[in-house]
Amino acid sequence: MINRISILIIILFQTAVLSAQNHLEMQKEYAESLFAGEKYFDAVTEYKRLMFFDENKIYSAEAGLKIAYCYKSGGKFDDAIAVLSKMKENQQINKTDIEIEIIRLNILRGTYFRAIGLIEKLEREVPEKQSELNYWKGWSYMVADEWQKAADAFGNSAEKGTEILKNLCISVSEEKYSLSFARTISYILPGAGHFYTGYYIEGIISLGWNVLWGYDVVNAIKADRIFDAVMVGNFLWLRFYTGGSQEAVKLAEIENRKIINEAYKYLSIQFEGKQP
Known part of the structure; x- marks a missing residue:
């Protein structure tokens, strides 16, 4: 009688263990299906549930990594880093x-x-x-x-x-265009920075405004209209002189961004090596 009871207990125990194991495997498969379907945030919930019920830590390492990859795929890089940082002490990884x-x-x-x-x-x-x-x-x-x-x-x-x-x-x-060079040559010759980056019409306009207001300043000084010379110089000529230099730098930045974007476009479409 005792032997029968012992055998029954063993059978029940093994059944419970197998049932729990089957439950974990089903939970893992469900989480994996969500991950494969790119339902990353739903997958995170299911991987966390898997880890919670996985008392023996059978799937903890794999589930933790998948959670980090879900966050990464969803653009939540801070969360992914936080998960991985906690996993560095896991001996399975x-x-x-x-x-x-x-x-x-x-x-x-x-x-x-x-x-x-x-x-x-x-x-x-x-x-x-x-x-x-x-x-x-x-x-x-x-x-x-x-x-x-x-x-x-x-x-x-x-x-x-x-x-x-x-x-x-x-x-x-x-x-790439040099921002410092675009700024410097614009100070030396207004409009030169625009020409450097290929904006010829803008360069001609910048040079024209500087010539116009510079001419007015010189004429005002020759006519002893010092106040007029100061006002035109400070509020018109200086504005176009410094503004032209700043615009040349902005145009160089725009062109550089185009060059960089083309490089990134190539990498995203054609490059077959590892990417971050």
Whole structure:
């Protein structure tokens, strides 16, 4: 009788364990289906529910990573970083891989100097990852608008696609207009900064206004109309002189943004290598 009771207890226990395991597997499959269907925020809820019922932590590492990827895919980079930061102590996950994913998230959210700081930290801790770290350093510099530095970083990486990225960065660096040069030549010759960036009509107009008001100032001085010369010089000529220089810089920034956007467009459509 006792043996029968013992056997019954064992059977019931095993049934309960199997039932719980089946429940976890069903919960995992449901969360995975939401993730595959790009219903990321619903998937987060289900992955959290999976982790709550997973007392033995069988799926905790995988579910935690998927939650971070859901946040990343949904554009919630801060939340993704917070989740991954908590997971760095999980023994089931490679800490270096987590750190690299955090670097990628920092690149995406535009905190590129934070990304570079983390890269330099990992360079000291895991020098064997230097090639991959240089790759993400290149991406960090791209986001920071430091295209030549990005080219140098890609040149020191053996990751797939680095030669393409290096050449792209060199091309952008060479095509970009110098803001300081546009400002300086506009001070030397009004309108020259506009010509430099290809805005010829605007350059002629800027030069024309400066010649006109400069001519009036000179004539006023010759006629001993000092007050008129001061008023025209301060409120008209100086306005167009400094305004023309500022406009030349803005136009250079606009053209640079076009160049950069074309580079990003190429990367998003045609580049097949890893992206943040």
